[in-house]
Amino acid sequence: MDERPITFAEAINEALKQSMMKDPEVILLGENVTSSWRPTTKGLLEEFGRERVRDTPISETAFIGAGIGASILSMRPVVELMLVDFGLVAMDQILNQLAKTHYMSGGAVKTPLTIRASYGGGTSSGATHSESLYSLFAHMPGIKVVVPSNPFDAKGLLLSCIRNDDPEIFMEHRLLYDLKGHVPAEDYVLPLGEAKVVQEGDDVTVFTIGRMVHEAIQAAQELKDKVSVEVIDARTVVPLDEKALISSIEKTGRLVVVDEDYERCGFCAEVTAIAANKAFEYLKAPILRVASPNVPIPYNPTLEKRYLPNRDKIVSAIKSVARYA
Amino acid sequence: MDERPITFAEAINEALKQSMMKDPEVILLGENVTSSWRPTTKGLLEEFGRERVRDTPISETAFIGAGIGASILSMRPVVELMLVDFGLVAMDQILNQLAKTHYMSGGAVKTPLTIRASYGGGTSSGATHSESLYSLFAHMPGIKVVVPSNPFDAKGLLLSCIRNDDPEIFMEHRLLYDLKGHVPAEDYVLPLGEAKVVQEGDDVTVFTIGRMVHEAIQAAQELKDKVSVEVIDARTVVPLDEKALISSIEKTGRLVVVDEDYERCGFCAEVTAIAANKAFEYLKAPILRVASPNVPIPYNPTLEKRYLPNRDKIVSAIKSVARYA
């Protein structure tokens, strides 16, 4: 395979381009998707034309609805949300219509739509421009939730999303866009629902996703002489790779769940609940959550730093569970 | 105190009436709130007039927004959602604006709005007319989530919601409206964030909320000669009474969490996560969740019955954890 280091944004761009090349029914809708300074969609208008790459009005309900409808007629729309926070104006279309239609119809119709949304804190953008929110989508049955942490996964998972018959929300952390990594030039798909052990270890399992994977790796690095940490990148919230979670806990007996979304009723809670139910017998220590607190995101960068989950908080959580014999 | 058996709906009606009588700044907005066949709002128009009891267009975003704005100018609006499922068209107003404004403003403004919403399955009304969804609201920091299980709590908690300075969503299970119970005629408030032990027991804690409290009590009743079950009614999802949860687990060592909302990233997950973190040392058994599965709600009543959490499922969950020594 021909691999080159490219950025996360370029990997997404490549996935979009390759899927549009292969399948004329793939179309792209969103606000300013033709803008030349957006690296994920750059060049697509020039290559595929105005019909298939469309700038939309600021009408998230209408254009997500349009994507759903087109997907019901078996097109493969990719709809972009500038930021996931803006999706709140369109939750009926996403949660009532997109997520439920396949089930409600008894299988008579499918909604193979992919929503792409950037997300995440760390840029001092305030409470409505910094959220993660994937737990909201995960709470509703019927929509897959994909949160890649690196360029390789981003490309393979996005191609998977566009091609499979289910609806997904594909979340792109804005601080990852410039991250470089080796990515095959070829077209390839990665399965949804398979976690990846990014670092093996014996003492503590850190189960995480998205940008937090990098903070977790750093935390593990920092502790490498003291605690043997296994870091697992869940890659998708829905479906969740329970097997990877449980078999790691079987080995380590200790779990720290790390996530940038709000803590309450979030990814961390779900992962904890699975562990406390299905891996209870292996557990040697309380399960710790390192998530965004149940507080809106503050603007001031020092406050935001205090607020967000990060390496230091992960380190102290790991240390705290490592103490249990 | 003068107590009479009245229905859940009448208790709500009484709370609305008493708060409107006491405070001219309490107003009521919603679709068909003046309709004579709706027991929760019956008679209010006649008593308080058209200015304060207003039928709205089917524009949830606009009229919830209107409620938020009026609350910022220190009125005390109560806004009704016919069913919580319909709230998805207005999630930006609820989650971005209502929930976050107090924090974002650094305390400069308050949003003392109460949203009333009916919810719940069991009437064969299909996937968009039967949901619970309170975990969506609980996930977002800044809005209190109140889910009463009986007329007494309904009245006292609703009066509390209307009078306190924070925003709440007050959830009314549609199958509870006709439930009767003793309710003081006087005006009284119940604190938000205090769970109630509705049945004491030593072997297994069942922590639940809303209509499921009744299923849990029946389950405990059925098992009364075999397992000593403690049933706790959380009453509010936010704030959650962690102390009540933990001290019960300290006693029983076993936990079953029961809830009608979807399982993933829901109330059950959150309660489990708290227990697995803060009551880990007391736990003798895996924590079981009895919730709505991660599936939209089917229309057919037999399927819906199979689908919903109920006494039988609670009984077998209790039995299963009771087995652990």
Next chain:
Amino acid sequence: MVEGAKVKNEKLLEIYRTMVRIRTFEKATRELIKKGVIPTRMGFYTGQEAVAAGVCAVLKETDQIGSTHRPLGHLIAKGCDLKKLMSEICGKETGFNKGKAGPYHIFDPSVGALGANGIVGGSVPMVLGYALAHQLRGDGGVAVAFFGEGASNQGGVLESMNLASVWNLPLIFVCENSSPDVQTMLGHKINYPQISVDKISSRALGFGMPGDTYEGWDVMKVYRAAFEAVERARSGSGPTLLEFKVHQLTGNIEGSLEFFEDESMWDPIRRFRRELMFKGALNEEEDRWIRTSEELKVKEAVEYAIGSPEPNVEEALRGVFVEE
């Protein structure tokens, strides 16, 4: 087609038959609800039949519609199989959607009946996508969004008008205004108006499309208006907003199941029947035959539904994803 142009008698009778079919089917449905065979209440279409029948008479099977919480009229007019329809409402395995949808979420892609909807205005944005697919494929297809005057105040519906217009989509917005005289909601008087204009169709202007208001109890007016709008859409000239005033006959209002067939001068079926007879397109005997044969079909549908098996109970938990 212009006002006054001739429509073949055959077509007229087909439309009449559709209206009778809807009425008959709904009557049977009401009875099954009263008997407890159908486990829920639902919105009815009685009194509005001319709209669904008139509009859908112009559509092809390869065109799509999005419907509402009063879906039976739209679905039947679009050609849905009565047996599978009744089975679905009865929650049976043989229903269009295995009994999982129920009246508010029926989908029958085989005839383009893409969705009743439990959310007021919820189907409208999706109809944009049906139209978009036709536009991109260049297949000349169109899509119709049905919604009520109440729904016309939902943000998603208003946004959709703008999007349809700027993308020049082959789409017809059909607003059935059930508050033609006094503004009501779900049959109840309301203490503030919900609509700020006399004619919903006046909103068309603000979204750059043509729009007008018609008497929805006169099926020929409906048919002609729809014909023009559909032609316009098919020829690539973009969307139209049609408003049809309708009277929901008693029995459509929330909470009520009663239905008085002869209640109203606004009954579109009585009116059309009189017209057809007047112009000699229909006589008493033919009319009886149409009614009887529709009753028979509906009876068969009812029997089919009642005789159909319940879905396998485990079906409750299956089918969330295509790829599970």
Next chain:
Amino acid sequence: MVEGAKVKNEKLLEIYRTMVRIRTFEKATRELIKKGVIPTRMGFYTGQEAVAAGVCAVLKETDQIGSTHRPLGHLIAKGCDLKKLMSEICGKETGFNKGKAGPYHIFDPSVGALGANGIVGGSVPMVLGYALAHQLRGDGGVAVAFFGEGASNQGGVLESMNLASVWNLPLIFVCENSSPDVQTMLGHKINYPQISVDKISSRALGFGMPGDTYEGWDVMKVYRAAFEAVERARSGSGPTLLEFKVHQLTGNIEGSLEFFEDESMWDPIRRFRRELMFKGALNEEEDRWIRTSEELKVKEAVEYAIGSPEPNVEEALRGVFVEE
């Protein structure tokens, strides 16, 4: 007040001063962003000053406004304290909102500046509530909703127009159309139009209220239009939709921080200055004095902000609820 009526020179100069203040403040803000003192990018108002200044000149401190992602103009025109404003943008404890809001969520209830907003159209439904409170209290107050032409396609904004109309609220919808010639979004050309009409104000008709379009670079036209609409609202005659065409000067576009003061013939400040001088209401010296004194105030605000302490870091986790 009718077109052509006299406005006192004093008032004119006050409006001019407000416009200069906004421009000066934003210039300082751009510099602080470049220097990294302000930790984020934000939307600027340069070129639109006439709208905020003209509209807010008609309002009282007890009236409210809802603003957008280009809030500085609206907030300053409504009378916000410059020191607290700059402190907030710098994330300082002395900011209006303890540095927790940042530019997109500033609230200053003391002058009725109730909310910048990070969600396009997000503030508009809340403005309904400000107007509703005035209506219920009968205090003659009004509320103004500022939003862009892009926001005019958000469902919540459109719904709000209907609700304001059916409730006859004392509210003025102020749409600043920054695509006066070619439709753009965030300064970028778009490949499909986003608005289906030439004039956003033509939507007023569909919501039963008056509406018209004005040149937003001419502050006197803004003032007069706003005066009439506010009078109408105060007297209980209901809402109005005002559309003002504006040119966002370079530097407002996404991603860019550059700003060329003399770039455009559409600059409302240059234009107004010329007018004032022409009619003898302002001379060079007075102008210099106004500019200098505004620069001084802004400089003080910058110094105050820079000198202010960071909020206590634990403030990050406090203040979610009033009753915790």
